[in-house]
Amino acid sequence: MNRSQKKRAEKFMRILDQAHGEIKKAAKRGEKAVVLELLGQCQAGSIELGTAIEAEEGEGFVTVRLLENYCEILYRLYEKIRLDEPVNAEKEEKNLQKARIRIENSVRNDIIAKKEVVFLPYKASMWDSLESVWKAADEDPDCRAYVIPIPYYDRREDGSFGDMHYEGDRYPDYVPVTGYGDYDFEGRQPDAIFIHNPYDECNYVTSVHPFFYSKNLKKFTERLVYIPYFIIKDEVPEHYCMLPGVIHADKIYVHSERAAEVYRENLSKFMNGKEMRRKIVGIGSPKMDRVREYETDGAGIPEPWKDLLSHAEERKIILYNTHLNGLMAVNERVTIEKIKNTLAWFQNRKDLLLWWRPHPLSLATVRAMNPGAEGRYVEIVEKYKAEAWGIYDDTEDLNRAIAFADAYFGDTSSVVLLFKQTGKPILLQNRRVGQEIRA
DSSP states (O other), X not given: OBHHHHHHHHHHHHHHHHHHHHHHXXXXXXXXXXXXXXXXHHHHHHHHHHHHHHHHHOTTOHHHHHHHHHHHHHHHHHHHHXXXXXXXXXXXXXXXXXXXXXXXXXXXXXXXXXXXXXXXXXXXXXXXXXHHHHHHHHHXXXXXXXXXXXXXXXXXXXXXXXXXXXXXXXXXXXXXXXXXXXXXXXXXXXXXXXXXXXXXXXXXXXXXXXXXXXXXHGGGOSOXXXXXXXXXOSSOOGGGGGSHHHXXXXXXXXXXXXXXXXXXXXXXXXXXXXXHHHHEEEOXXXXXXXXXXXXXXXXXXXXXXXXXXXXXXXXXXXXXXXXXXXXXXXXXXXXXXXXXXXXXXXXXXXXXXXXXXXXXXXXXXXXXXOGGGHHHHHHHHHHHHHHOSSEEOOSSXXXXXXXXXXXXXXXXXXXXXXXXXXXXXXXXXXXXXXXXXXX
């Protein structure tokens, strides 16, 4: 059982203690109906507790056997009273209490409560922002860790929900996935819930299912933990610090102490300094852990890429990263023209292999924020994929692209900060001119 479940079991033992006292009083007053009602409630609660313990600890567990014995005592007493047989209230109350104390001691000593933590990623491509924390929890013998991918919706231009997406089948094989409908949040009350999406209803492009908004998750745990799915240079924009997930989280882990200070400065209007220091910690990012640990062993490479990568020793691989900001209405024409020119420049290079990885929400952003540009953007993507002279990467694994690439070219984004961990060259594109600026 987890800690919350064990606490509820201990609380139920205290309720039984009080109920036994009430049963004795009612029996002495000759209140048959009250006694029968209380005995029925004790039995129903004990059966429910036994079922819960058996589900967690296994069939035949000692506490379950004690609960079964207790239920037998309740049943025999119930039948005596129902049939108006003589009953010694003092003696029967002592029998009930002896059985209850045995159960209480077993709950306290035989049930070893484990920490229970839940991880709620929504896009599989952003799993790297939680993975190293999950690994540590999963390897802890005193902890149960659940990975529960949650559904999300595209937003239509009017802000309403469009298509629903669920990516639970797109996680690495070594990550055990629990269905979001198979975990009882209210019943299990995990010790901690980890999220990486802070937006709740405030994202104009996508939205996780409203059940998983941070303000609702707070009902089910005493520790809601937010780890950003992105990494930004230390001067974090103010609006990122004021999102619902930031406000509702009990703990926030960001990639640097300077970033933590920026969060604290923006939250100072809501919290005092001591609270903010406890809440926001600049300790590093799991995304950086993943980059450092990644090995290019070739496992899981999609078949269409293998021929292109078979000549990798003869060519330098350039990771081309395009961010979704450029696809907004104001910048869209410049951005699309820049992408077309970049692809044309790389197409006939024998010494370079382009690995294009657009932001995973690029198409959803165009549809929601700038639907008039969708056709032009999709045309470029489909043409590039059909010609197959370079790699088009819309997979969940950003770290593979970073590991294989010899250099980075493209927009400013959190990918730049991750790529810097490798020590390999970085060149930032300027969408409005043909010249580039070095990072």
